[in-house]
Amino acid sequence: xxxxxxxxxxxxxxxxxxxxxxxxxxxxxxxxxxxxxxxxxxxxxxxxxxxxxxxxxxxxxxxxxxxxxxxxxxxxxxxxxxxxxxxxxxxxxxxxxxxxxxxxxxxxxxxxxxxxxxxxxxxxxxxxxxxxxxxxxxxxxxxxxxxxxxxxxxxxxxxxxxxxxxxxxxxxxxxxxxxxxxxxxxxxxxxxxxxxxxxxxxxxxxxxxxxxxxxxxxxxxxxxxxxxxxxxxxxxxxxxxxxxxxxxxxxxxxxxxxxxxxxxxxxxxxxxxxxxxxxxxxxxxxxxxxxxxxx
Amino acid sequence: xxxxxxxxxxxxxxxxxxxxxxxxxxxxxxxxxxxxxxxxxxxxxxxxxxxxxxxxxxxxxxxxxxxxxxxxxxxxxxxxxxxxxxxxxxxxxxxxxxxxxxxxxxxxxxxxxxxxxxxxxxxxxxxxxxxxxxxxxxxxxxxxxxxxxxxxxxxxxxxxxxxxxxxxxxxxxxxxxxxxxxxxxxxxxxxxxxxxxxxxxxxxxxxxxxxxxxxxxxxxxxxxxxxxxxxxxxxxxxxxxxxxxxxxxxxxxxxxxxxxxxxxxxxxxxxxxxxxxxxxxxxxxxxxxxxxxxxx
Numbered sequence: 001x002x003x004x005x006x007x008x009x010x011x012x013x014x015x016x017x018x019x020x021x022x023x024x025x026x027x028x029x030x031x032x033x034x035x036x037x038x039x040x041x042x043x044x045x046x047x048x049x050x051x052x053x054x055x056x057x058x059x060x061x062x063x064x065x066x067x068x069x070x071x072x073x074x075x076x077x078x079x080x081x082x083x084x085x086x087x088x089x090x091x092x093x094x095x096x097x098x099x100x101x102x103x104x105x106x107x108x109x110x111x112x113x114x115x116x117x118x119x120x121x122x123x124x125x126x127x128x129x130x131x132x133x134x135x136x137x138x139x140x141x142x143x144x145x146x147x148x149x150x151x152x153x154x155x156x157x158x159x160x161x162x163x164x165x166x167x168x169x170x171x172x173x174x175x176x177x178x179x180x181x182x183x184x185x186x187x188x189x190x191x192x193x194x195x196x197x198x199x200x201x202x203x204x205x206x207x208x209x210x211x212x213x214x215x216x217x218x219x220x221x222x223x224x225x226x227x228x229x230x231x232x233x234x235x236x237x238x239x240x241x242x243x244x245x246x247x248x249x250x251x252x253x254x255x256x257x258x259x260x261x262x263x264x265x266x267x268x269x270x271x272x273x274x275x276x277x278x279x280x281x282x283x284x285x286x287x288x289x290x291x292x293x294x295x
Numbered sequence: 296x297x298x299x300x301x302x303x304x305x306x307x308x309x310x311x312x313x314x315x316x317x318x319x320x321x322x323x324x325x326x327x328x329x330x331x332x333x334x335x336x337x338x339x340x341x342x343x344x345x346x347x348x349x350x351x352x353x354x355x356x357x358x359x360x361x362x363x364x365x366x367x368x369x370x371x372x373x374x375x376x377x378x379x380x381x382x383x384x385x386x387x388x389x390x391x392x393x394x395x396x397x398x399x400x401x402x403x404x405x406x407x408x409x410x411x412x413x414x415x416x417x418x419x420x421x422x423x424x425x426x427x428x429x430x431x432x433x434x435x436x437x438x439x440x441x442x443x444x445x446x447x448x449x450x451x452x453x454x455x456x457x458x459x460x461x462x463x464x465x466x467x468x469x470x471x472x473x474x475x476x477x478x479x480x481x482x483x484x485x486x487x488x489x490x491x492x493x494x495x496x497x498x499x500x501x502x503x504x505x506x507x508x509x510x511x512x513x514x515x516x517x518x519x520x521x522x523x524x525x526x527x528x529x530x531x532x533x534x535x536x537x538x539x540x541x542x543x544x545x546x547x548x549x550x551x552x553x554x555x556x557x558x559x560x561x562x563x564x565x566x567x568x569x570x571x572x573x574x575x576x577x578x579x580x581x582x583x584x585x586x587x588x589x590x591x
Contacts, residue, residue, distance in 0.1 A: 014493060018391050025385055026401045028461060029408055032419050035429075039422075050427050098312035101305035109305045118313070122320040124572050128564035130551045131326020135319060153315040184304035213412035216526070220552060235414035235530060238421060259422075266415050273410055280410070281403060284469075 040064070040263035047259040063264040072226065073265060076233040079145065080212060083229055087149045087211040091158075092204055099159045100188050103166035123156040129220070136221055147221035148214070148229065155210075158203040165199035166192055202283045205276065212273060230269050237262055330562035336555075350562035359541070367542040370523040373456045375516050381460050382467035383509065387501065389468070390475045391493075402472075405465025417530035420458050421445060451536040459527055471508060478504035511586045517578040521571050543567050 034054045039047045040063055041056035051057050067073060102119065106112040126132070132151060141147040169192055177187050193200065215231035222228060225236065325340075330350055332343045354360055385405070392398060408416070424430050424444040431441040444450045482500045491499065525544040532540045543563065551560020 011493060015391075018388050022385075022388050022392065022401055025388075025464075026404050029405045029465065032423060033407070036419055036422075050425075050429070050432070053429075094312045094315065097308040101308050104305065108301070110302060111306065111309075115309055115313070118316065122316045124575060125324065125568060126320060127323030127326045128561060128568060129547065130557050130561050130564065131323035131329065132319065133552065134326060135323050139318075150315065151319045153319070154312045159312075184301050184308075188308075209410055213410075213414070215412060215414040216529075231412055231414045234418070238417050238530065262418060266418055270411060270415060277407070277410065281406065284406075 036263050037267055039260055040267045042260055044258065044260050047263070063258075063260040066261055067264045067268065070265075073230075073233065073268075075226065076228050076230045077269070079227065080230040083145055083148055084208055084211045086145065088204065088207055090149055090153050091155055091207045091211075092200075094154050095159050095162055095203060096188070096193070096200075098154060099162035100166055100192065102159070103163045119156055119159065122154075123160075133220055142221055143223055143227060145227075148211075148217040151217075155203075155207065158206060162196065162199055162203055165196040169195045198283060201279075205280045205283055208276065209273065209280070234265060234269055237265070327561060327565055329558050330565045332558055334558040334561075336557070346558075350558050351566070354559065354562055354566070359546075362538065363541050363543055363546050366540060367523045367544075368520055370452060370455060370528075370540070370542065371520045373452075374459050374524065375513075375519055377456055378460045378463055378467055379509070379513065379516070381464040383471055383505070385464055386468040386471035386475060387497065389472065390501070402465070406469070407465070408462040409466035411462075413526040413530045416458070416462065417527075420454075420531060424454055445531070445533065446535040448536055448539045451532070452539050455524070455527060455531065455540065459524055462527075470512060471505060474505060474508040475501070507586055511582055514578050514582045514585060517581070518571055518574040521567060521574065 031054060035052065038054055038056045039052050041059050041061070042052045043058040043060050043062070046052055046057035098119070101109055102112065102116055104112055136142060136147050136151060141150065173191050173195070174187055177191055182190070213231055215229075215235040218228050218232040219235070222232070225233075228236070328340060329343075331345060331347060332340070333346045333349075334340065334343045389398060389401065422428055426441055426443055430444070435441065442450055444454050478501065482504070483496055486496045486500050521543065523542040523544070525542070525548075528540055528542055529545055529548070532545070544567075547560050547564045547567070550556050550563070
């Protein structure tokens, strides 16, 4: 893996160039986020005048104090938390139950082919936004948190990822358990699930991020802004821009918006993701590689 | 007897998932008939009149439709091409350094933007590209007049491509980094013996080693030429830049759900969906042929 280098002057120069480029890439990802944090701790005048770079100017907690008393923000925050918890239970439960029988050969499970084709058909083809919206409406789910969870209850991409993990489990484990008279439910719970834990962790984390980050579902299915989850609430902060047809207005709007408070909102809404990020990093790398480089 | 019990268990396990798929995937598929109707919500699907292919004909007649289709393809292709190149370059650069701590730190940082939603990043991007923002300040040092990126039909598209690549290149590099570790170290040693320098090794060992992965990722990206990035554009655009940034998906949303022209929205969505499936199936076939990989 490690190429052997002769340390010539040329190689040194190449090293410097490589480090500079890598640093540029890394900083490009880091600075905008640090800048956001810095703005959230600066005073509004400095932020509006674009004086804040990576350190707060006239450091203050005032935007966070303002944020603490913003009831709609926290209401939306809690709606998002509720959604992640409910979504996680529904999605991961259905993922496991759907992926396991699909991972069996059609010899072991006679209906496997039919089910598999149905699942793939559902993955490839969809009625689209409007017909789905009408079904949700007919079921009287509009304005309910379930409208954000049930239409995507079976995440097919993740089902396939998990199915491949189940398939990689040695058959001998199952056969041994069968001789002891274990049922398929038991075999799934006691043998298969512990073995595929890393993949399960990956899809679980994807699910959390997916639910936390989704703003669009609520835009379509929730009418009352008071019931918006956090991302939709945040999305609405910048939405005024979308209807503007006059360049001057666009500039004006940028000036009057409460930059520091908005920055604080974004920082707080991102914190939960940052908290699970270290765990995610451990798993998503293996998840991607398992999912995409199948030998 | 045993086997029968297993079969029952399998069917029972699949039942809840199938019920949800029927309700939220299969039943909406019937809604596609709206594309061939003049759908009026009050009359419902059974009561609305049939218009054959009129919605499709209308769609092709609107002057916007060509523009929207072109916007979709152009933006998507640029994103795929630039994104792939930057991901590969980053993976190659990272592969050259040996300081493990620095490597880990850089990876941690560049993967991060991928996990932030466009709902959030839109605010960040609008700030950075605003009239008095950092990008314009930077351009000012070179004597360039400030640009109103958010309202410029010249600059909005490049800005979309740049920020999308920025968000995704780190995450995209993971798969290349993984396949770099799979290259046989013996090949590098042999190349050194033959007196190959660093650049030669990159050209004759590393890149050929990466080729199968590059080929596979590019193939799997094929269906994405219709996927110009709804979330990003939806959160960043405004009527001033519809001309260069309105894509099929944003158009369907506006026409279908905002203006409530259900039939037209469904027709456009259907056409996109059909072309999308053809692309996915071709990509799957092609990937299978080239690398023995199957998506499903």
